[in-house]
Amino acid sequence: MKKYFSLFLILVSFASKGQEIKFDTQKTFQTMHSFGASDCWSMAMVGKYYPEKKKKQIAEWLFSQETDASGTPKGIGLSLWRFNIGAGSSEQANQSKIKSEWRRAESFLTDGKYDWTKQQGQQFFLEAAKKYGVPYTLGFLNSSPVQMTRNGLAIGSGKLGEWNFNKEKIDAWTSFLTEVSTHFKFTYVSPFNEPQWDWGPDKSGEASQEGTPINNSDLAWATRKLAEKFQQSKIETRIIIPEAAQLNYLVDPKSNRPQQDGQIESFFKPESSNYLGNLTSVERVISGHSYFTTSPEDRLLSTRQAVNDKIKENNLAFWQSEYCILGDNAGEIRGNGVDLGMKTALYVAKVIHADLTYAQATSWSWWLAVSANDFKDGLIYTFNGETKGENDANKFNAELYDSKTLWALGNYSRFIRPGMKRIEASINQSDCLISGYTDKKTVVLVIVNAGKAFQLERLTPREIKTYTTSIDQNLAYQLAKNGVINIPEASIITLEFTYDK
Known part of the structure; x- marks a missing residue:
């Protein structure tokens, strides 16, 4: 018996x-690590200008592990909060060549001095995350500070793989990330976001956001310099790489992004000239984004199985570090158009399931925690009536809308806690x-x-x-x-x- x-x-x-x-x-x-979301882009406005009551409601929805009188959770209990470390395009205003002020970001470093009052709106939610007991925080860069880039801007040249960075500034760059990581006590820092995209200007000469591409050899060189600085400074912040723009760039050595793909083996196979697995400050994690690999279903599953095969071969963990619905997804669902309902929530839940069970992700993060866009990119939305978009109508105050996608993520994030095993x-x-x-x-x-x-x-x-x-x-x-x-x-x-x- x-x-x-x-x-x-x-x-x-x-x-x-x-x-x-x-x-x-x-x-x-796998042992689960975290579920997260990022503070781009709306948080800069919402955290700075919105009424305290609405900011607190957003924080509760995102971070709370409490329940109401009926036992229903008040929030989705995120365990990782991603903070965008700005490059200084906000201070450049229109000269930044970034179209929307919502997509620009302030920098903590100006004229060689640190100003910790910058990025005030984002800092509100970083502090809220810590107060709610979110165990992990991560600072990530879309671009290096503008005073360290080749073109003096936070956008790329538009040339595939060309890193917009002045290599003579490498010591200033490593010092910058060390100072910021130390000040905010970030658990992790991710220095390179979506290195496969060019982030350059369009035909009008303007770009959509801060960003720069970088090839594998430059990424490895900069990571070694940063790891050396972290070790000398004895800080506890860990380095996460490479935030690949698509999961296939992690595994495919012959994609349409030469010198920017096959990143698992490029960075973590000992025979590689770009090997980083021996650096004590680099987490044995490979991170990538699930964009453009989720439809049709055979691609959803085969891509993630390929990721799992490679991480096992190289003794790594995998983090799916950013996702929202982009493109037309083989006709299954379109990124355009807000959907607060179950259609989007179910699609996202299917992607989460595949990332956890096929790719064996230990961490899974959504893109925009709050969005003002008429797009399937947010967990929470902020609109004034029918007026949608990153504009003045929604900049200072607007109504809040929680989506079913928020709560669907909560079906995972609220209950699957760090350290649990699948x-x-x-x-x-x-x-x-x-x-x-x-x-x-x-x-x-x-x-x-x-x-x-x-x-x-x-x-x-x-x-x-x-x-x-x-x-x-x-x-x-x-x-x-x-x-x-x-x-x-x-x-x-x-x-x-x-x-x-």
Whole structure:
């Protein structure tokens, strides 16, 4: 009897009319690190100008792990907050050649002196994240400070792979990142964002945001210099590379980005001239963005399996460090047009599921925590009525809208905490995805149901907490005691319960 009960603990099923869930807490995969989002671009405006009440509401939605009187979470409990370290295009105003002031960013370094009052709006939410107990913070650069670039701007030349940086300024650059990382006590710093894009001016001579490309050899050279500075300074901040613009650039050595691809082996294979795996300040993590690799489904899965194969070969962890919906995704869903509803939430949940289960990501981050755009790029939106966009109408105050995508991410981020291990889980229901996680005290199962409603009869003696995001629910709490678990149509539901000892 004792042997049978032990087996029952590690392989449990729920079933009703043929639907069945199985999971095995002793078959484990990656150790989870974090779920995050970034403070680009709207936070600079929202954090500086918006009423305190609205800023606090945004912070609660993003960071809180508290529940209301009914047991429903007040927020999605992010465990990583990404802070954009600006290059100084804001101070240049229109001379920055960046079209929108929303896409420019201030710099902490001006005329050789540090001004820690800069980026005030972003600092509000960085401090809020820390107050809510978010365990990890990461500072990332789109461009080096303008006084260190070749062209004196925070945008690239437009030439593929040409790093907009004056190499004679490398000591100033490493000192800058050391000072900023030390001041804000960043857990991590990511010096290069989407190195495969050129970030140059369009036909009008203007660009959309701060940014610069960089090739693998320059990235390795600069990272070695930075790691040396970090080691000399004895700071605890860790370096994360390379924030690849697409996941295929991590694994494919013969893509359309020569000298900027095959990045897993370029940076972490000992035989490579760009090897960085021996640097004590560099985290053994490869990071990349899930853009343009999520549709159709065979590409979604094969790309992520290829990433997983390579990280295993090179003893690495993988972070999916930025995603929102861009492009037309093989006709499945378009990036244009705000959607606060379940269609986008379900698509995003499918991507999260694939990144966690096929690529075995240990960290997963969304792009814009707050957006004013008529685009599927935000978790929270800020509009004045029908007036959408990064404009003066939304700059100083606007209404807040929480999206189903926010709460769908919360089905993962709120319950899958740092240190949990992913476990084997399966469901024999069509149109359903499932993944499982445990910390040896609690089991968390996340079900993504793109199909019709169904029920699971609870066959175990334990109480099960359920949290449902659907067309009319946002992480709504219900305790399944002596009945059934309802899985609504077009929903994401998290099941949480404790081990029996």
